[in-house]
Amino acid sequence: MAKYSDLVSFIVNNIGGKDNVISVSHCMTRLRFKLKDYSLVDEKNIISNSKITTAQKAGGEYQVVVGTSVESIYTELIASLGLKNEESQTEEKDKSVLNKIIQIITKSITPILGVLMAAGLIQGLLALLVACGALETTDGAYIILSAMGSALFTFFPIFLGYTSAKAFQMDGFVGMAIGACLVFPTILTSLTAGDPLFILFANSILETPVYKTFFGIPIIFPTTGYTSTVVPIIVSMYFTSKFEKFLKKHIPDIVAFTLVPFITIAVCVPLTILAIGPIANILSLLITAAITYLNNLSPIITSLVVGIIYQPLVILGLHWPLITIGITNMGAMGYDYIIPMIFTASFTQTAVVLAVYCKTKDKKVKNICIPAMISGCFCIIEPAIYGVTLPVKKRFAFSIIGATVGAVIISIFSARMYAVSVGVLGTVAFINPNGDMGGFFVAIVATIISMVVAFLLTFIFFNEQNSGISLIADKKQSPHSIIASPFKGKTIKLENVEDALFSKGVLGKGIAILPSEGRVIAPCDGIVTSLFPTGHAIAITSDDGCDILIHVGIDTVRLNGKYFTKKVQQGATVKKGDVLVEFDIEGITNEGYSLVSPIIILNSDNYFDIVETMNENVDYFDQLIRVISKENEVAYKLAED
Numbered sequence: 001m002a003k004y005s006d007l008v009s010f011i012v013n014n015i016g017g018k019d020n021v022i023s024v025s026h027c028m029t030r031l032r033f034k035l036k037d038y039s040l041v042d043e044k045n046i047i048s049n050s051k052i053t054t055a056q057k058a059g060g061e062y063q064v065v066v067g068t069s070v071e072s073i074y075t076e077l078i079a080s081l082g083l084k085n086e087e088s089q090t091e092e093k094d095k096s097v098l099n100k101i102i103q104i105i106t107k108s109i110t111p112i113l114g115v116l117m118a119a120g121l122i123q124g125l126l127a128l129l130v131a132c133g134a135l136e137t138t139d140g141a142y143i144i145l146s147a148m149g150s151a152l153f154t155f156f157p158i159f160l161g162y163t164s165a166k167a168f169q170m171d172g173f174v175g176m177a178i179g180a181c182l183v184f185p186t187i188l189t190s191l192t193a194g195d196p197l198f199i200l201f202a203n204s205i206l207e208t209p210v211y212k213t214f215f216g217i218p219i220i221f222p223t224t225g226y227t228s229t230v231v232p233i234i235v236s237m238y239f240t241s242k243f244e245k246f247l248k249k250h251i252p253d254i255v256a257f258t259l260v261p262f263i264t265i266a267v268c269v270p271l272t273i274l275a276i277g278p279i280a281n282i283l284s285l286l287i288t289a290a291i292t293y294l295n296n297l298s299p300i301i302t303s304l305v306v307g308i309i310y311q312p313l314v315i316l317g318l319h320w321p322l323i324t325i326g327i328t329n330m331g332a333m334g335y336d337y338i339i340p341m342i343f344t345a346s347f348t349q350t351a352v353v354l355a356v357y358c359k360t361k362d363k364k365v366k367n368i369c370i371p372a373m374i375s376g377c378f379c380i381i382e383p384a385i386y387g388v389t390l391p392v393k394k395r396f397a398f399s400i401i402g403a404t405v406g407a408v409i410i411s412i413f414s415a416r417m418y419a420v421s422v423g424v425l426g427t428v429a430f431i432n433p434n435g436d437m438g439g440f441f442v443a444i445v446a447t448i449i450s451m452v453v454a455f456l457l458t459f460i461f462f463n464e465q466n467s468g469i470s471l472i473a474d475k476k477q478s479p480h481s482i483i484a485s486p487f488k489g490k491t492i493k494l495e496n497v498e499d500a501l502f503s504k505g506v507l508g509k510g511i512a513i514l515p516s517e518g519r520v521i522a523p524c525d526g527i528v529t530s531l532f533p534t535g536h537a538i539a540i541t542s543d544d545g546c547d548i549l550i551h552v553g554i555d556t557v558r559l560n561g562k563y564f565t566k567k568v569q570q571g572a573t574v575k576k577g578d579v580l581v582e583f584d585i586e587g588i589t590n591e592g593y594s595l596v597s598p599i600i601i602l603n604s605d606n607y608f609d610i611v612e613t614m615n616e617n618v619d620y621f622d623q624l625i626r627v628i629s630k631e632n633e634v635a636y637k638l639a640e641d
Helices: 005-014 043-048 070-081 086-093 097-131 140-154 156-167 172-182 187-191 231-250 253-297 299-316 320-333 345-359 363-376 382-389 393-412 426-430 438-460 469-474 585-590 633-640
Strands: 021-026 030-035 054-058 061-065 198-200 208-210 481-484 489-492 509-515 519-521 526-531 537-542 547-551 564-566 579-583 597-601 607-612 623-629
Touching (some): 005 043, 005 070, 021 070, 097 140, 097 426, 156 172, 172 231, 253 299, 299 320, 299 345, 345 382, 345 438, 363 382, 382 393, 393 438, 509 607, 509 623, 597 623
Antiparallel strands (some): 021 030, 030 061, 054 061, 198 208, 481 623, 509 597, 519 579, 537 547, 564 579
């Protein structure tokens, strides 16, 4: 059962049922329903639920306030109602083509990453057993273990057919069927048997013989087939998803269950084999050829580039193309030289964290270091990055330096990986299936050297005074903290705001401002903990733990991001005065929306008092709110006296 299924069912039942819902969206704390008949709502019963803060009809919508868990509740709600996620659609509009491509690759590969690593480890261990003489290639154990390690890669398009179909929001089993056609056991030999009719791109890296036709259309089928390929099936699913959605719109529901998958497969399999597959395969070959050329020109330069950019790409979520190229190389050549260049990165992160653990005297930092090191050993470096290294940027730089040294060593000695595997057991992937263990020893030496470099740099230049985000909670609080004004404009008491959610203090205490300039700045140093896709609302957690909500205007969520420009991303660390959002005052007011903007302390209950400014007008950086902690209540009273 889903986490919020009971609450979702309760809400749906009390707003008139599923059939009464036209659409639903959400903002920072409330679900917003458009209903067919608002008289069917049992508001008294809704408000009686302890998990619901309040509910009201406003602005032509029925609003149910559920608090900061709204996004998770909304996700379950739209799944229950069978509706589309309007917020994700809005967010998609803001993304560049590159970001969309990266997102699709990530969504397609991430679900099977664990199995991918497992298969790689099995292949590596099998190579180790053969190298040690424990197994012969004719042994039954070898045959079974080989199947365990190779099955995923052999039928990779089937797995990716499902995951990429889900990424494009279409039938995953149709995706599997199309992927299965690409790697059907006899298709390669049947389409590449006999003498070729003619040859395309002769005497080039794209040389492709044509053996058969499809009703007169030449079948350009790669001589290596589509086993282990990544790009062709993902590109195919993009076009297939468009076609499937078209069919669903035009085929009656009574026959859609059978006809939609039938027509989709009947049209898209030939389309994939005749056009999409060859084009995608050619593009993959060109990319691989470019990297191969650079690597042949200078493996050291290639390793320097990859070593330097990989860890920053991890932060940006842009590292998947490198992994994809590595997997493609593995399928085409049986080995790869890209993934080896990033192999030591997780170990250098671990080495930096180890150095911090050895040097720091702060127990909280040590407690963060331990799980980060354990995760790093298995190539899960996000805890190390976000908890220890990135907050102190020189540590992150030391990790990059160490990893680059390791990448260069691996490239100099041409160590290759024969399976996709990382972490402490990943070294076995450097063992050549023919038993050559040279790459294995190179990988170990390179890993040790890279870790030593990263460790020593961090150890020598360690500074306890700049120990990272983990110390935020330990900062000594003053009797009161100051929240500056994020706007320039006229102040308005919260109780005068024309929205009960704010005026009744449901979300917390605070103040409102009618801005005279279309700019929101950070009212303090802190982290952007929530940024709504439309840009109309932003939440910041200050360095001393104060949760601040800045809501630009009333009901401006319904503008769907129009007139708003986000200047930061969710999760960003900001300094007081950094511009967070820009907005068009004239455009918003012309649309008929109020620009009265509440500034709320969401965790007001954690404090002794919230004191708002008495000034009628404020400018940027002016004191807007004083937050007095309960622990400092006595100190505050003494200071006031």
